[in-house]
Amino acid sequence: MEKFEHIVRSAFDDFIPGPANKIALTPISTLARAARVFPTKAAVIDGNRCTTYAEMNRRCHQLADVLCKSGVGAGDVVSIMAPNVQAMIEAHFAVPMAGAVLNTINTRLDTNAVIAILHHAQARVFFVDEEFAAVANAVRSDSSLDILVIDIVEDDHTKGYEAFLAKGDPCGELPEIVDEDAAISLSYTSGTTGDPKGVVYSHRGAALNALGNALSMGFGPSSTYLWTLPLFHCNGWTHCWALAVVGGTQVCMRKTEPATVFNLIAKHSVTHLAAAPVVLSMLIHAPESDRRRFDHVVRIATGGAAPPSAVIKAMEDLGFSVTHLYGLTETYGPNLICEPQKEWANLPLSERARLMARQGVPHPLVGDVSVRNPDDMVPLPWDGLTIGEIMVRGNTTMKGYLKNPEATAKAFTGGWFRTGDLGVTHPDGYVEIKDRSKDIIISGGENVSSLEIEEVLYLHPDVMEAAVVARPDPKWGETPMAFITLKPNTVRPTPEALIVFCKERLAGYKTPKHFEFGDLPKTLTGKIQKNILRERVAELLNEENTVH
Template sequence: MSIFEQGLVPLPVNHVALSPLSFIERTASVYGHYPAVIHGNIRRDWQDTYKRCRRLASALDARGIGKGDTVAVMLPNIPAMLEVHFGVPMIGAVLNTLNVRLDAQAIAFMLEHGEAKVLITDREFHAVIREALGLLANPPLVIDVDDPEYGEGQPLSELDYEALLDEGDPQFAWQWPEDEWQAISLNYTSGTTGNPKGVVYHHRGAYLNALGNQMTWAMGNHPVYLWTLPMFHCNGWCYPWTVTALAGTHVFLRRVEPQKILGLINQHRVSHLCGAPIVLNGLVNVPEAAKMAIDHPVAAMVAGAAPPAKVIGAVEAMGIKVTHVYGLTEVYGPVTVCAWHAEWDARSLDERARIKARQGVRYPTLEGLMVADPQTLQPVPSDGETIGEIFMRGNTVMKGYLKNPDATREAFAGGWFHTGDLAVQHPDGYVEIRDRLKDIIISGGENISTIEVEGVLYRHPAVLEAAVVARPDEKWGETPCAFVTLKEGFADTGEADIVRFCREHLAGFKLPKTVVFGELPKTSTGKIQKYLLRERARVL
């Protein structure tokens, strides 16, 4: 035994379970009168917000909700969504944020599978929630949220959220988790094939990824954060906890409306916002007459499919500095970042944008990241050409899938989390995604990256949005099929124009053999639903 281990054991004085709950306690104590919440006409400081979280915890505790119980919420980006991120785990319960664009069957599955004891729901979703509850043999206790910034919808319960908080004690002595491995939240995957999987987060991972966000983005104290990212998505990438730790201001937004985003940025001098590439694309394509000049520094963190270089460049030209990150539900949101080097500032805007399109390197709080052969787990050469799967390991990987040991074992095979994303690793160590395993197109034995083809399509002056999927082909096996949304004023653009443009920038075998025009189906987080496009391509 080492001399440093003799008689030195973890004690309450030197070992405390890591939990993001500590963030709000400290912020309320140190910066109690600093602004915490802006939502329409609502203004609250950190003392008020902390008291409301404790009231929620107290009221739920009084109704018999406790450790290990699931509290589901169906809420847009409103103050109550911030409060549940603290009030629910304060009693050891597990927060399950539901995707607000799901249908009744999916919601009913999640409520039943997660064994929700309570459902806190906004009136906007009364119709789908009523239908979902009707599918359950044992529906949960329903708490109605009447957001003054909405003013529509119907109540589903006589128990109102504000009345519930009035029942609670603002000085409630909440519970610190007994173990940092204790579950803090439950997030369901999109479930595009079969039932969605329930991803379980723990206090330790939430704490560390929240700090990783700050370390990666260098947000500093008192950021003004605009909620353009759905808070139900990976617990808002852990930013409810990050912004709170930094005594920042949460500026809420029920719906993503590009013109309103620009207005809020200027009105409240927003410093940070997050979202999918479609959020940036929306800002770039606001009509010229409606655009507003941004006269202060704004940072945007974007994740999802790699933003086309043209979009990144256009957003930076507006004065918004873009940071590109990458992650998945199973790893608490973003865990890699295209970490910037000062010498890159001297490059052209187009070159900088192309660099920023890479997914980058691991967060300081992620212990392992590699691109490797999916079967052997042997790392691929760092040549920027050899494709492998992205693997991860560390404290910010999920506990596992709820009630699904087979899927958990498969995801963790070989001691690494299998992301299912295909990428290359450049000589400088930076990772760049080429495709999802299920999205890569194999045409005549050649691999075609749909992301590469999409990047070219986005450079066409008429293209607003683009997605490429495989279409079955008798001769080649598969060929690229492009789905394109045109900008206003470019309705005359046809398939021949698109293919001609692509031929100038791509090898012949990579050219779209089919081009379909129209709106693209998207998830609530702005990701294009390629599985729906694949189904359409199969019957063209």
């Protein structure tokens, strides 16, 4: 028997992959297929400009060709700083076609931060939209940078980006992608310390993430996707490549404004979009004059904080179906999706919202996501109660941090990517975040989830945004403190009224006793900065101690 098994193994080992049965996985190959299958179909709509898949394929080939002729080679970095315009989508295909690495830069960064990124990445080319002319001029005048700066000038084909692209040969020979593990993109994340890290994605990871997103989001040939999510953020969650997989249409939007969102949805029969929670809030609170009604349901995916039931209800009333996602820059954007189950539709809103607010299950091509004890790496029971760290491993986890092996090794300790998020796994296999490890509040020895309290505060009719952090307490160690942004034209509720409201829905020890009202500080990608709120708590305590 042992001899037979050895012969079988050896026989199968005789097969060596070759060009006939193995080519490198890459998302850019999807564009050539789309141009072949859907040549006359709209690939990108940008204002009054509509580009077909055949035209898109030709333009990207031209841009890749002229990049190669300009000396860009394998592993070179090409940076771009632009809103959600057609050039940003084309760069996602053309730069990797040239064998280079695409670096999309956050459009909200200041000039010094942009220059620091260009230095760290050693970028060879910098495409920059005319909206950021001051940044372009500063880069040009920086003698320490050896970089070609090309302006993206809207509606002008005689100079800048369009003139540069026109120099390319649509039939020029491009380098073959032979290593699917080669870098395809570089995205910078500030993290929690303000120390930027360059997150590197591979062709393989990007291809599989795009396919996984197409499956989990229900993209198809009839899909029309509106770019409300910044394309600079995790390469637009790889959605630009995912839409090409199925031959869908992408609609550009230079600036996310409620009136524009509603108008474009109605005009182009948009079926999908993705956005941070702040965009949902913008749409919900948009004046009636900015809203447009449409005769179909639009699927909107949102990451970040779980959408409270009040937000889900308000979005559904506007004609949107909300899907909650979870992920990080290090996981190519979302890698968990709260996959809706058929039976949820018949549940009361409060129960349905509770299920929909969970972070969910891995999308089809992630690999594995597990809630584990961060100390001994033991997987924790699926009881919805035992809190551990959410960990990820698989095809759609970053290659690592550029030029930072120490940070890469720390992130991959124990053979998993350590997210730093604390959560539980429910008996049905759905993961739910309970807090960031640094955001959990320990009151009288009990763990208190700031997210749970925020969910309750969002139910209050006058609350538009809420964030909860720990406030040091001499008796309990820590108690929750709430920072609240009120809806326009509302009367500020008293702390006593808010305490009563919370106590009707929360255990007493979870109820905030301290409140502050005003705009919440946010990161450049729209996330609430709890580190600044914690600093504000320290200031308040210092003021109180000074008075006493």
